[in-house]
Amino acid sequence: MAKVTFEIAMKQLEQIVQELESGNLSLEDSIKKFEEGIKLSKYCSAKLDETEKKITLLLKDQDGNIIEKPFVSERLTE
Amino acid sequence: MAKVTFEIAMKQLEQIVQELESGNLSLEDSIKKFEEGIKLSKYCSAKLDETEKKITLLLKDQDGNIIEKPFVSERLTE
Amino acid sequence: MAKVTFEIAMKQLEQIVQELESGNLSLEDSIKKFEEGIKLSKYCSAKLDETEKKITLLLKDQDGNIIEKPFVSERLTE
Amino acid sequence: MAKVTFEIAMKQLEQIVQELESGNLSLEDSIKKFEEGIKLSKYCSAKLDETEKKITLLLKDQDGNIIEKPFVSERLTE
Amino acid sequence: MAKVTFEIAMKQLEQIVQELESGNLSLEDSIKKFEEGIKLSKYCSAKLDETEKKITLLLKDQDGNIIEKPFVSERLTE
Amino acid sequence: MAKVTFEIAMKQLEQIVQELESGNLSLEDSIKKFEEGIKLSKYCSAKLDETEKKITLLLKDQDGNIIEKPFVSERLTE
Amino acid sequence: MEAHIYSVTELTSEIKRFIEERYPFIWIYGEISNLTVPFSGHLYFTLKDESARINAIIFKGQYKNLKFNPENGMSVIGFGRLGVYESKGTYQIIFEYLEPKGIGSLQIAYEQLKAKLSAQGLFDASHKKELPFLPQNICIITSPTGSVLYDILNIINRRYPNVNILIIPVKVQGDSSESDIVAAIKLMNTLSFPDVAIIARGGGSLEELQAFNSESVARAIFESSVPIISGIGHETDYTIADFVSDYRASTPSVAAEIVVPLRDELKNKIDKLDRSLNTNITKILNYNNNNLNKLIGRIKSPKRIIEDMIIKNDDLNRRILISQLNIIKQLKNRFININNKLLFNNPDTYILQFKEYINHMLYNISKTINIIYKNNAHLLHQSLGKLDTLNPKAILQRGYSITRTIPDKHIVTDSNNVNIGQKLEVLVAKGSLICSVERKI
Numbered sequence: 001m002a003k004v005t006f007e008i009a010m011k012q013l014e015q016i017v018q019e020l021e022s023g024n025l026s027l028e029d030s031i032k033k034f035e036e037g038i039k040l041s042k043y044c045s046a047k048l049d050e051t052e053k054k055i056t057l058l059l060k061d062q063d064g065n066i067i068e069k070p071f072v073s074e075r076l077t078e
Numbered sequence: 079m080a081k082v083t084f085e086i087a088m089k090q091l092e093q094i095v096q097e098l099e100s101g102n103l104s105l106e107d108s109i110k111k112f113e114e115g116i117k118l119s120k121y122c123s124a125k126l127d128e129t130e131k132k133i134t135l136l137l138k139d140q141d142g143n144i145i146e147k148p149f150v151s152e153r154l155t156e
Numbered sequence: 157m158a159k160v161t162f163e164i165a166m167k168q169l170e171q172i173v174q175e176l177e178s179g180n181l182s183l184e185d186s187i188k189k190f191e192e193g194i195k196l197s198k199y200c201s202a203k204l205d206e207t208e209k210k211i212t213l214l215l216k217d218q219d220g221n222i223i224e225k226p227f228v229s230e231r232l233t234e
Numbered sequence: 235m236a237k238v239t240f241e242i243a244m245k246q247l248e249q250i251v252q253e254l255e256s257g258n259l260s261l262e263d264s265i266k267k268f269e270e271g272i273k274l275s276k277y278c279s280a281k282l283d284e285t286e287k288k289i290t291l292l293l294k295d296q297d298g299n300i301i302e303k304p305f306v307s308e309r310l311t312e
Numbered sequence: 313m314a315k316v317t318f319e320i321a322m323k324q325l326e327q328i329v330q331e332l333e334s335g336n337l338s339l340e341d342s343i344k345k346f347e348e349g350i351k352l353s354k355y356c357s358a359k360l361d362e363t364e365k366k367i368t369l370l371l372k373d374q375d376g377n378i379i380e381k382p383f384v385s386e387r388l389t390e
Numbered sequence: 391m392a393k394v395t396f397e398i399a400m401k402q403l404e405q406i407v408q409e410l411e412s413g414n415l416s417l418e419d420s421i422k423k424f425e426e427g428i429k430l431s432k433y434c435s436a437k438l439d440e441t442e443k444k445i446t447l448l449l450k451d452q453d454g455n456i457i458e459k460p461f462v463s464e465r466l467t468e
Numbered sequence: 469m470e471a472h473i474y475s476v477t478e479l480t481s482e483i484k485r486f487i488e489e490r491y492p493f494i495w496i497y498g499e500i501s502n503l504t505v506p507f508s509g510h511l512y513f514t515l516k517d518e519s520a521r522i523n524a525i526i527f528k529g530q531y532k533n534l535k536f537n538p539e540n541g542m543s544v545i546g547f548g549r550l551g552v553y554e555s556k557g558t559y560q561i562i563f564e565y566l567e568p569k570g571i572g573s574l575q576i577a578y579e580q581l582k583a584k585l586s587a588q589g590l591f592d593a594s595h596k597k598e599l600p601f602l603p604q605n606i607c608i609i610t611s612p613t614g615s616v617l618y619d620i621l622n623i624i625n626r627r628y629p630n631v632n633i634l635i636i637p638v639k640v641q642g643d644s645s646e647s648d649i650v651a652a653i654k655l656m657n658t659l660s661f662p663d664v665a666i667i668a669r670g671g672g673s674l675e676e677l678q679a680f681n682s683e684s685v686a687r688a689i690f691e692s693s694v695p696i697i698s699g700i701g702h703e704t705d706y707t708i709a710d711f712v713s714d715y716r717a718s719t720p721s722v723a724a725e726i727v728v729p730l731r732d733e734l735k736n737k738i739d740k741l742d743r744s745l746n747t748n749i750t751k752i753l754n755y756n757n758n759n760l761n762k763l764i765g766r767i768k769s770p771k772r773i774i775e776d777m778i779i780k781n782d783d784l785n786r787r788i789l790i791s792q793l794n795i796i797k798q799l800k801n802r803f804i805n806i807n808n809k810l811l812f813n814n815p816d817t818y819i820l821q822f823k824e825y826i827n828h829m830l831y832n833i834s835k836t837i838n839i840i841y842k843n844n845a846h847l848l849h850q851s852l853g854k855l856d857t858l859n860p861k862a863i864l865q866r867g868y869s870i871t872r873t874i875p876d877k878h879i880v881t882d883s884n885n886v887n888i889g890q891k892l893e894v895l896v897a898k899g900s901l902i903c904s905v906e907r908k909i
Contacts, residue, residue, distance in 0.1 A: 006339045010777070013784050020791035023798065027084040030795045031129055037788040038136050044781045048774050051343050055771055058350045084799070091806050098813035105162045105822070108815045109207050115810045116214045122803050129796055133789075166822070173829045176836040183240045186840045187285055193833040194292045197826050204819045204826070211816050240844065247851045254858035261870065262879045264860040271855045278848045282841070289837055318417040318756070325763050332768040339777065342770040349767045356760050360753065363421050367749055370428045397601035400734075403741050410748035417756055424749040431742040437602070438630070438735055445621065445633045447612070448655070456655065461635055463618070 006047045013040040084125045091118040162203045169196040240281040247274040318359045325352040396437045403430040477554070484552035487559060491550035492593055495586040496561060497569055498522075500542045511538065515561065523560035524548075533704055536568050543569040545579055547586070547711075565706060574674050578681050581708055585683070590690045591711045597695040599715055599726070602734075603663035605632045606727055607694065609652045610668040612637035616720045620668060620699075623724035628731040634662060640669040645679040653688040653696070664727055665694050667709060668720035671702040680707035689713050699723025864897040871895070874902070883908045 016037040020030060082090075094115040098108060160168075172193040176186060238246075250271040254264055316324075328349040331337060337345060406427040409415060415423060445461040474482075498515035505511055509528040514521050526534070538544060546566035552559045569579070585591065606624065610617050612635065624631060636656060638648040649667065656665055667689070669680065679685055680700050686708045689696050698713035699720035710716040717723035864870070871880040872893045880886055886905050894901040 006777075010780070010784075013781070013788075017784050017787045017791065020788055020795065023791070023795060025795065027125065027129060027795070027799055030792060031132060034133065034788060034792040035136065038785070041781055041785040041788065044777070045785075047339075048778050048781065051339065051770070052774050054343060055346065055769055055774070058347055059769070088799075088803065088806065091803075091810065095806055095809040095813060098815075099809065105203075105207065105815065105818065108813075108818070109210060112211065112810070112813070112815050113214055119803075119807045119810055123807070126796065126800055126803060133792055133796070166826075169826070169829050173832045173836075176833050176840075179840075181840075183281070183285060183840060183844050186837060187288055190289065190833055190837040191292055193829070197830045197833075200826050201823065204822050208816060208819050211814060211819075215811075215814075244844070244847060244851065247848075247855070251851055251854040251858065254860075255854070260879075261860055262877075264858075265870075265879075268855065268858065268860055271851075271858075275848065275852045275855060278844075278851075282845050282848060285841060285844075289841065293834060322756070322759065322763070325760075325767075329763050329766045329768070332770075333766065339770065339773060342773055346767065346770050353760065353764045353767065356756075357764075359417070360757055360760060363417060364753060366421060367424065367753065370425055371746070395601065400737070400741075403738070403745075407741050407744045407748065410745065410752065413752070413755075415752075417752065420749060420752045424745060427741075427745040431738055431745060434738045435735075435742075438731060438738065440604070440630055442604070442632055443630050445635065447635045447637065449637070458634075461633075463621075 497545035607662035628728035
């Protein structure tokens with residue numbers, strides 16, 4: 001799943017959910033889809049966590065202080 | 079029964095049940111069919127159990143905690 | 157009686173019953189038929205017993221428990 | 235009287251009874267017939283006993299229990 | 313960002329802000345843009361701070377006294 | 391600024407003020423202009439504050455030699 | 469090259485430029501005619517001689533300063549500049565100064581010298597040096613005794629006190645005044661120090677101002693490399709020195725005002741510019757700061773997108789679980805249904821039926837064989853009963869007996885058929901006897 005972007009992963013996940021929800025799959029196919037879906041969802045989750053951390057890091061300056069703290073946080077929490 | 083999928087097994091099982099229900103079988107044939115049916119049913123049952131276990135496993139995260147535990151159990155018991 | 161199937165045995169038994177009931181047989185023949193009938197009935201009974209055992213075995217799972225028993229009864233009583 | 239069946243013996247016995255009843259026989263002949271009749275009746279009785287034993291035997295299973303015992307004994311001892 | 317002037321950086325920042333506001337970016341792109349935006353804003357902030365310091369320095373005469381001190385600080389801190 | 395006269399410095403200072411007022415300068419150019427302006431203003435101020443002030447009377451002595459003599463008079467309004 | 473075709477405007481404007489550049493400042497004399505003073509108060513006339521005429525104007529301001537009233541037929545001399553009035557295609561001389569021609573010898577000498585120096589170009593604007601804006605060293609050539617010097621010093625001191633002043637005292641009237649002034653100008657030029665000089669004198673008659681109307685002074689002024697401001701006499705006095713100097717101040721006081729700027733004014737101006745610098749750079753900084761802060765404020769963190777995505781992902785995850793569990797549940801139900809049917813069709817049930825059937829048949833054959841047996845037994849019993857009653861020996865009970873031969877068992881009914889001594893069997897009711905024949909009867 002090296003080159004898959006988050007968006008593609010999400011699209012695939014949605015596709016899988018739709019397929020699973022349609023109920024037209026065989027057990028083997030559904031379990032295959034299910035596994036794939038869980039993988040994709042975990043991947044997305046990890047990606048989101050990572051991204052969240054990145055943002056938190058970006059919002060900190062070199063001294064570890066959040067830049068423009070009162071101001072920025074005010075905006076971010078609105 | 080190496081390559082038989084759950085669906086094929088189910089179909090075969092249904093076929094056997096129909097044949098048994100028709101009552102046109104000799105004792106030998108019916109016992110043969112029943113035997114086959116029991117095998118198929120065991121296979122299907124095992125397959126379902128296996129699948130269920132697989133899902134349960136997948137529902138556990140790396141820490142061994144069930145994801146969305148209250149939610150899932152709620153669904154499973156409904 | 158090596159190759160005789162259960163069904164043929166049954167047929168023969170039925171035949172003997174009819175012949176005996178017809179009353180046209182000599183005592184010697186009657187007793188001969190009777191003997192034959194007894195043999196056939198024993199054969200059929202044995203065959204049935206054997207089959208019954210086979211089914212009981214089939215209905216037992218690896219642990220010696222009757223498969224799906226609680227489950228089946230639950231469903232059957234619903 | 236080696237080859238004589240129960241039915242022929244019975245027939246001869248009946249024949250003898252009829253000859254004796256006719257009264258046309260000399261004493262000597264009637265004694266002869268009578269004695270012959272006695273022999274035949276003994277034969278038939280033995281034959282019947284033998285048959286009864288055979289039936290009783292056939293109606294016993296391997297364990298020596300009489301199958302359908304009450305029925306057979308009832309009839310036989312009647 | 314060696315040769316980038318404050319104005320170009322501001323223009324780029326504005327562009328990025330607009331792109332982020334448009335909401336048409338993928339997660340990857342938006343985080344990239346956000347990162348870039350944070351960098352640009354830091355760069356601009358640093359540039360302005362630097363400029364402010366330079367001005368403060370220029371406003372000091374040779375004896376180290378700030379010329380027109382009350383006036384300047386009043387403006388800069390408003 | 392070796393050859394720059396007070397008048398040219400004033401003109402340049404005025405020019406710089408106008409340019410700054412126009413608001414068409416980049417931050418870098420503004421600070422450059424400001425720096426230049428500050429220098430010019432210091433130069434002009436210094437020029438105005440140059441404290442040399444003496445009134446001298448140029449006289450010829452009996453031998454025709456020119457001599458300088460401070461001019462003192464009560465009639466000068468200080 | 470083709471000849472250029474002028475438009476009238478083009479040509480006229482070229483003529484105007486040419487004439488006005490060529491004759492910016494000239495002396496001219498002639499006779500006044502056609503004098504008119506319109507409502508505006510400016511004086512219009514024609515200046516003519518025997519063979520030519522030129523239109524002339526003196527504006528109201530200059531007219532007021534004239535020491536005489538111009539009249540038609542009056543010979544006058546004056547200086548002014550040539551101007552072209554384009555919309556009429558005419559040219560005229562615009563007088564700065566005008567005086568009646570030929571009054572006294574001094575006057576004549578003055579006029580002659582003026583005309584001569586003018587002709588030599590000494591008054592030309594091109595020769596006039598620029599005055600320094602802010603001189604540091606000022607040379608004053610005037611009488612050390614008169615009030616003029618003090619006026620000048622006081623005015624300079626008031627306007628711009630931080631300046632060096634070198635006073636070269638000279639006589640400003642009398643015999644040696646001319647050479648004094650010339651020497652002073654020359655002396656001044658040997659010094660490196662002055663940036664500008666003032667030659668000043670108070671008002672006086674033509675005679676008293678004679679030194680300033682001398683050719684030597686005029687030439688000394690002209691040759692001076694130090695720019696010279698003349699402040700001689702009253703406003704109405706025009707000396708040759710005035711004409712030749714780099715700047716003519718109408719009075720000595722005016723010269724003092726001209727020579728230095730007002731220091732306070734400059735200081736104020738610098739302060740104002742300085743403030744303006746601060747204000748503007750602050751404005752620029754604030755503007756940029758505000759812009760930057762606004763932009764920073766508008767940087768939308770993708771956090772909200774992430775939060776949305778987290779919710780979506782969780783929802784999808786949940787739906788995967790539900791749908792998968794549903795699929796399994798459905799399959800399980802289907803399986804249970806089939807399995808129930810399978811178990812329901814367990815052949816066990818037929819076995820019971822078969823067993824019952826077999827038992828039934830067993831019962832039937834048992835019953836049948838019994839009936840057969842019984843029937844045969846009955847038949848036998850009947851035959852036996854009959855046989856029993858037909859026993860020929862039954863008669864013996866009554867005492868009869870039967871005699872038979874041995875072993876032929878022939879019944880003996882005729883004694884002739886036996887021999888004496890022959891053994892015979894006698895059957896009685898109970899048992900039998902073996903007897904021998906003893907005799908025949």
